[in-house]
Amino acid sequence: MKSLVLLLCLARLWGCHSAPHGPGLIYRQPNCDDPETEEAALVAIDYINQNFPWGYKHTLNQIDEVKVWPQQPFGEMFEIEIDTLETTCHVLDPTPVAQCSVRQLKEHAVEGDCDFQLLKVNGKFSVAYAKCDSSPDSAEDVRKVCRDCPLLAPLNDTRVVHAAEAALTVFNAQNNGSNFQLEEISRAQLVPLPPSTYVEFTISGTDCVAKEATEAANCNLLAKKQYGFCKATLNEKLGGEEVAVTCTVFQTQPATPQPQPEGANEAVPTPVVGADAPASSPVGAPGPLPSGSPVYTHVLAAAPPVLPLHRAHYDLRHIFMGVVSLGSPSGEALHPRKIRSVVQPSVGAAAGPVVPPCPGRVRHFKV
Ligand SMILES: *[C@@H]1O[C@H](CO)[C@@H](O)[C@H](O)[C@H]1NC(C)=O
Numbered sequence: 001m002k003s004l005v006l007l008l009c010l011a012r013l014w015g016c017h018s019a020p021h022g023p024g025l026i027y028r029q030p031n032c033d034d035p036e037t038e039e040a041a042l043v044a045i046d047y048i049n050q051n052f053p054w055g056y057k058h059t060l061n062q063i064d065e066v067k068v069w070p071q072q073p074f075g076e077m078f079e080i081e082i083d084t085l086e087t088t089c090h091v092l093d094p095t096p097v098a099q100c101s102v103r104q105l106k107e108h109a110v111e112g113d114c115d116f117q118l119l120k121v122n123g124k125f126s127v128a129y130a131k132c133d134s135s136p137d138s139a140e141d142v143r144k145v146c147r148d149c150p151l152l153a154p155l156n157d158t159r160v161v162h163a164a165e166a167a168l169t170v171f172n173a174q175n176n177g178s179n180f181q182l183e184e185i186s187r188a189q190l191v192p193l194p195p196s197t198y199v200e201f202t203i204s205g206t207d208c209v210a211k212e213a214t215e216a217a218n219c220n221l222l223a224k225k226q227y228g229f230c231k232a233t234l235n236e237k238l239g240g241e242e243v244a245v246t247c248t249v250f251q252t253q254p255a256t257p258q259p260q261p262e263g264a265n266e267a268v269p270t271p272v273v274g275a276d277a278p279a280s281s282p283v284g285a286p287g288p289l290p291s292g293s294p295v296y297t298h299v300l301a302a303a304p305p306v307l308p309l310h311r312a313h314y315d316l317r318h319i320f321m322g323v324v325s326l327g328s329p330s331g332e333a334l335h336p337r338k339i340r341s342v343v344q345p346s347v348g349a350a351a352g353p354v355v356p357p358c359p360g361r362v363r364h365f366k367v
């Protein structure tokens with residue numbers, strides 16, 4: 001019994017010593033719609049969009065909570081919780097997220113939920129911790145706004161994969177330039193009546209000219225990546241099918257810095273099917289960085305994430321897992337659990353009778 005008590009004491013002592021903020025130091029809780037809070041949230045949004053290797057850009061919907069801690073030896077740390085919504089811009093699309101429209105409820109909206117820690121030193125924010133997940137709206141809620149709207153379909157559904165491949169064939173046949181390969185199926189919906197499949201997918205240019213490309217396996221992806229984004233509908237008709245496809249080809253991406261060993265390219269251009277996205281998604285080449293935006297030293301999880309085959313959307317949780325992603329001068333201070341254990345006792349004192357003005361305003365709609 002005695003040793004147990006001693007152990008408890010030791011544990012508490014340890015807790016005190018490893019606490020990121022000295023006892024007595026308390027956080028402040030600015031308004032969730034404070035310009036400074038919003039600035040922190042927008043840095044977090046940029047971070048998501050620059051490091052999410054697949055799927056769609058997310059935009060800020062609501063700031064749920066913010067706490068600001070004094071940081072040793074200087075600066076402040078913003079602990080912030082935000083809600084995001086999927087936009088219609090793919091992460092490879094260079095359009096700034098502010099100009100991207102939000103995916104509407106009737107299109108089957110996807111919302112994200114993120115915890116961030118951002119260091120603010122000399123007026124500049126940097127991301128120290130990012131943990132997110134995202135999920136499509138419930139079928140029930142989609143039905144409430146629109147009874148017949150098709151729901152998101154699994155990306156490995158045979159009809160979805162077929163529609164994307166058929167649409168790419170049509171696009172390549174109409175295109176006198178480079179031959180494109182399927183990169184990633186991004187979202188899909190199956191319409192029961194009249195039977196049709198709607199699919200959005202990304203493509204990547206190869207060194208083959210479309211007309212000459214007989215065997216896709218003989219084409220190599222371009223060193224200067226040229227991505228495109230396509231929307232297609234495949235209508236099943238009596239005696240055949242009808243495909244309508246439109247693609248936007250983005251400006252070329254800079255070549256990847258490290259040279260590929262001889263023959264390495266041959267393994268790359270295996271036609272991608274939604275079922276095999278991890279091997280083919282441009283993990284090493286996140287979306288284009290808008291000029292002038294901060295560049296983060298980002299360390300992704302060592303192993304490429306394994307995505308569920310039957311996913312209907314790309315979950316933020318596979319990339320933003322809560323790893324400390326920035327070598328910070330006070331890295332050990334950035335453990336949210338430790339912080340929380342310190343927060344609890346001082347909450348009563350800090351909050352008082354005034355309810356902090358959080359969560360902030362909803363920018364688009366609640367999912
Ligand atoms: C491809 O070439 C054909 C015939 O030369 C032309 O009619 C068509 O407009 C061209 N398509 C594109 C996308 O350039």
Ligand SMILES: *[C@@H]1O[C@H](CO)[C@@H](O)[C@H](O)[C@H]1NC(C)=O
Nearest residue numbers: 154156157158275308309310
């Ligand atoms: C899609 O993935 C799920 C889960 O791995 C699997 O059970 C299902 O058979 C796959 N569907 C197709 C059409 O490949």
